[in-house]
Amino acid sequence: MSRTRRPDRSQARIGAVFTSGYALLLIAFGVVPTLYTIxxxxxxxxxxxxxxxxTRIFGDYRFLPxxxxxxxxLVVYLVTLLVFVVLLALLVHSIGRRWLANSLRFVYYIPGALAGASSVMLWLFLLDPSVSPVAAILNAFGFENFVQTVSVDNLPVIFTIVAFWxxxxxxxxxxxxxxxxxSADVMEAARIDGAGPVKxxxxIQIPLLRKWxxxxxxxxxAAGTQLFVEPRVLSQASKGVVPPDYSLNQLAYLYAFRQGDFNGSAAISLLLLAVAAALSAIFVFRGGLFERD
Known part of the structure; x- marks a missing residue:
């Protein structure tokens, strides 16, 4: 009996060593700040x-906007992301030539190397019709200058494009x-039954991708609720066309570092955390994320 238990204990110790660093960082920079925020x-x-x-932040005229x-x-971003990510993944997966599929995956992944602020700076250039290489497209939508492009009504789409890219x-x-x-056997059985690529x-493929x-x-x-860098950079670049309190994170920042109201800032942050956690729980349970296959 002792011989059969020793490998399990050894693996448990090794696992504890590898996870201890993450656990300490999670406690120091996740759990403790959350408790302090509460x-x-x-x-x-x-x-x-x-x-x-x-009640004070609910009464603030900037909160509901x-x-x-x-x-x-979030609605525009999540719908766009999920639909196009699945479609593009299916498209790449259907390509028979391995070198072409690998090249496309590499091209898709390149923009991810840019940090958020760097990405926004690049898009500041692209969104200005006076210097943008895609000025013809912007003009076709009726945007003749940078201020028109980054109007508040256009921001959800702009931020979605930046985040998606x-x-x-x-x-x-x-x-x-x-x-x-x-399983290749599953896909082969579907082809034998007459299912084309779309069916x-x-x-088959999309239902099996439910967890992912x-x-x-x-x-x-979680990332979308933390919207901060993009509207902040655009606010500075547009000289106030994009309001400095556009997102909840920006409003929390203003409460803390402009008004010196850390309690109000913590209240906004806690509400944002609670809503994000509740919505995430819906995705987790509806998507069967922790179900065993």
């Missing part, structure tokens, strides 16, 4: 304040790997 959100000057901080901006962006490549690679894990994708689609949605939702 403390700030429900206190004022160190005294328990109930929900007064939350910021909520609407983030909500619209930066992050979609990594998700396509992940989805491609998931497609490779689908095979709709009835759910995982993509959860991670992209």
């Amino acid at each position: 403390f700030l959100a429900f206190t004022t000057d160190g005294a328990f304040a109930g929900i007064s901080n939350f 910021a909520v609407a901006h983030v909500a619209v962006y 930066t992050g979609a490549g990594g998700w396509i690679v992940i989805m491609y790997g998931a497609l490779n894990n689908i 095979a994708a709709w009835y 689609i759910s995982y993509t949605a959860v991670m992209s939702l």
Whole structure:
């Protein structure tokens, strides 16, 4: 009996060593800041304040517009990301020539090498019709100058394009790997039964990708709710055309570092965390992310 248990204990020790670093960083930079945020959100000057901080931010005229901006962006971004990532992954996976499929995956992944701020700076150039290489396309949509392009009504689409261009490549690679894990026997049986590429994708591949689609949605939702760098850079570049309180993260920043109200900032952050966690839970359970195959 002892001989059979020793490998298990050894593997458990090795696993604990490899995960201990992450666990310590998670506690230091995840759990502790979250607990401190909860403390700030429900206190004022160190005294328990109930929900007064939350009622104050609800009464702020900037709060509901910021909520609407983030909500619209998330809907546009998540729908666009999930649809096009799955379609592009299926397209690459269907290519018979390996070198071409590998080249496309590499091309998709290149934009992900750029950091958020660098990506936005590149798009500042592309969105200015006076210098953009795609000025003809911008003019076709009626945009004759940079201010018209980055108007508030256009921002959800602009931020979606920037986020998709930066992050979609990594998700396509992940989805491609998931497609490779689908049994060849299953796909062969579908072809024998007369299923073409479209039917095979709709009835077999996409359902088997459900967990990965759910995982993509959860991670992209978490990133999307943290919208900050893109509107902040555009706000500075447009000289106020994009408001400095466009997103909830920007509003929390203003509360903390412009108004000195860290309690209000913590309340906004906690609400954002709660909503993101609730929406993520829906994707997790509806997508069967933790179900065993």
